[in-house]
Amino acid sequence: MKIFTNEQIRSIDRYTIENEGVTSLELVERAATAIACELISRWRPSHRICIFAGPGNNGADALAVGRMLIEQGYNVEIFLFNIFGKLSDECAYNRKRLLEIDNADFTEVVGGNFQPPDLSSDVVVLDGLFGSGLREPLTGGFQSLVSYINGSEAYVVSIDVPSGLFGEWNENVLSRNVVHADLTLAIQFPRLAFFIVDNAEFIGEWKVLDIELSQQEIKSSPYDYFLVEKSDARNMLRPRGLFTSKADFGNALLVAGSYGMMGAAVMGARAALRSGVGKLTVHSPRCGYNILQASVPEALFQADHHDIAITDITLKHDYNAVAIGPGIGTHDVTKKALESFIISHSSGKPLLLDADALNCISQRRHLLDALPPLSIITPHAGEFDRLFGEHNTAEERLKTAIEQSAYYQIIILLKGRYTAVVRPDGKIYFNSSGNPGLATPGSGDVLTGIIASFMAQGYIPAVAATLGAFVHGYAGDIAAERHGRYGVLASDVAECTGRAIRDIMQ
Ligand SMILES: NC(=O)C1=CN([C@@H]2O[C@H](COP(=O)(O)OP(=O)(O)OC[C@H]3O[C@@H](n4cnc5c(N)ncnc54)[C@H](O)[C@@H]3O)[C@@H](O)[C@H]2O)[C@@H](O)CC1
Numbered sequence: 001m002k003i004f005t006n007e008q009i010r011s012i013d014r015y016t017i018e019n020e021g022v023t024s025l026e027l028v029e030r031a032a033t034a035i036a037c038e039l040i041s042r043w044r045p046s047h048r049i050c051i052f053a054g055p056g057n058n059g060a061d062a063l064a065v066g067r068m069l070i071e072q073g074y075n076v077e078i079f080l081f082n083i084f085g086k087l088s089d090e091c092a093y094n095r096k097r098l099l100e101i102d103n104a105d106f107t108e109v110v111g112g113n114f115q116p117p118d119l120s121s122d123v124v125v126l127d128g129l130f131g132s133g134l135r136e137p138l139t140g141g142f143q144s145l146v147s148y149i150n151g152s153e154a155y156v157v158s159i160d161v162p163s164g165l166f167g168e169w170n171e172n173v174l175s176r177n178v179v180h181a182d183l184t185l186a187i188q189f190p191r192l193a194f195f196i197v198d199n200a201e202f203i204g205e206w207k208v209l210d211i212e213l214s215q216q217e218i219k220s221s222p223y224d225y226f227l228v229e230k231s232d233a234r235n236m237l238r239p240r241g242l243f244t245s246k247a248d249f250g251n252a253l254l255v256a257g258s259y260g261m262m263g264a265a266v267m268g269a270r271a272a273l274r275s276g277v278g279k280l281t282v283h284s285p286r287c288g289y290n291i292l293q294a295s296v297p298e299a300l301f302q303a304d305h306h307d308i309a310i311t312d313i314t315l316k317h318d319y320n321a322v323a324i325g326p327g328i329g330t331h332d333v334t335k336k337a338l339e340s341f342i343i344s345h346s347s348g349k350p351l352l353l354d355a356d357a358l359n360c361i362s363q364r365r366h367l368l369d370a371l372p373p374l375s376i377i378t379p380h381a382g383e384f385d386r387l388f389g390e391h392n393t394a395e396e397r398l399k400t401a402i403e404q405s406a407y408y409q410i411i412i413l414l415k416g417r418y419t420a421v422v423r424p425d426g427k428i429y430f431n432s433s434g435n436p437g438l439a440t441p442g443s444g445d446v447l448t449g450i451i452a453s454f455m456a457q458g459y460i461p462a463v464a465a466t467l468g469a470f471v472h473g474y475a476g477d478i479a480a481e482r483h484g485r486y487g488v489l490a491s492d493v494a495e496c497t498g499r500a501i502r503d504i505m506q
């Protein structure tokens with residue numbers, strides 16, 4: 001699903017109005033119908049619903065929902081904040097329609113002395129104060145109202161975006177000036193802000209409501225951000241022909257493991273094999289020999305000269321993919337081996353670097369310059385900050401990822417709830433699969449194995465990273481079904497990888 005900016009959404013709205021014979025009022029009516037249906041499916045008519053409407057079309061949506069709920073016999077209390085004496089045409093029209101209803105519990109707030117209603121835990125608040133038309137962070141009376149809503153026990157549903165939150169970047173927005181929604185009902189598209197963990201407390205659960213904006217315009221509009229869903233992953237995966245052989249599925253090298261961390265190599269190797277690589281070699285210190293041969297007999301073992309650490313990374317074959325990092329530690333000898341490998345790596349083939357390889361590089365940052373274009377790095381927030389400096393927010397981190405990806409021409413896969421695959425052209429692909437069961441040791445090693453496997457099979461790096469993140473999350477979802485979110489082990493995720501690919505392709 002494409003994720004558009006406010007400006008792009010406005011232009012798609014405009015296109016729909018101009019080319020599909022729909023009026024702006026009809027779009028408000030569609031949005032309100034979808035929102036009302038959602039509320040009706042969740043709460044009974046006796047439930048008290050308190051609606052706060054602002055002066056623009058977010059408010060128009062809210063007023064129209066109020067009317068629809070009253071028509072369905074709901075117990076609704078509506079407040080319209082017309083502080084500046086200026087309503088959008090759609091808002092003014094919906095105000096008029098509400099006034100035509102006998103006994104509607106409707107209050108228009110025009111001045112400063114507003115007595116807020118009691119918002120106990122059995123109330124549902126519908127927040128239609130501001131949506132995509134927000135110009136600046138909320139102040140004054142709106143700020144107080146937001147604080148009042150946030151301080152209450154009510155269940156809060158926000159229309160489109162929580163009021164006070166910008167759809168994209170929220171650098172100067174304070175938590176107390178944004179509605180903290182339990183549920184956000186996004187009109188037609190989710191927003192970039194939904195995928196940034198800093199905003200999780202505002203957005204709550206979210207759902208997209210389709211108001212049938214022009215599909216043609218949606219398809220043809222360019223985008224910078226994308227949410228990867230099952231159908232996208234399906235389109236990326238290539239079916240396996242009946243006459244294919246091992247040789248068609250590539251040859252991967254996984255440089256992983258050290259004394260006490262051989263599990264990382266085992267999990268990465270299993271995940272690579274479960275995602276279909278043709279041939280896999282694991283390069284580890286000698287101490288890993290028995291462990292790897294016994295637990296992953298399908299993989300070849302290439303012993304380092306050293307007993308407990310990796311000291312020599314040289315390519316004895318022309319591998320289709322080389323992944324380095326899981327469990328290698330940050331011994332000085334390993335840092336040196338990594339440095340001389342990267343500097344002398346002359347084939348120009350992209351590399352995949354994860355975990356301790358990134359920690360090693362963070363102390364030798366010039367190595368980033370030496371990475372072949374379209375190499376993939378897969379840091380979590382801590383590894384990212386070690387590489388590129390401390391960040392106070394996830395939003396700042398994502399902006400840095402965009403800059404650094406372009407600067408070094410590498411793909412940065414920033415891990416988290418919505419893993420972001422940041423590409424050098426500035427595009428970000430957010431992953432939708434996965435669950436908190438994946439927050440378990442070794443989970444990242446499994447991801448590395450999957451991506452390496454896809455790279456070896458000939459998927460271009462950007463696709464290998466995006467598809468790898470989706471398959472990993474999806475395998476985690478299957479593992480969580482079996483073992484529960486507390487019980488998932490990274491090995492379970494690796495084992496479920498093949499099934500995940502099968503299910504995605506069905
Ligand atoms: N055709 C459309 O435009 C559609 C719009 N829809 C709804 O319309 C919303 C966007 O409507 P609008 O563009 O009217 O924008 P909003 O309803 O978000 O708000 C715009 C109004 O708020 C005022 N405002 C902005 N920032 C303020 C601040 N910090 N303090 C005080 N006042 C402030 C503006 O002056 C303007 O009057 C969407 O979020 C969505 O809910 C949907 O109904 C679908 C169709």
Ligand SMILES: Nc1ncnc2c1ncn2[C@@H]1O[C@H](COP(=O)(O)OP(=O)(O)O)[C@@H](O)[C@H]1O
Pocket residue numbers: 380415416417418419433434435436437438439440441442443444445446447472473
């Ligand atoms: N709450 C979550 N929801 C979805 N995916 C998650 C969640 N927490 C972690 N993950 C995923 O699990 C993996 C964890 O990787 P990482 O932090 O490197 O683990 P480790 O270092 O233990 O191998 C990442 O792919 C991340 O996106």
Ligand SMILES: [K+]
Pocket residue numbers: 058127128129130131158159160161162163
């Ligand atoms: K809102």
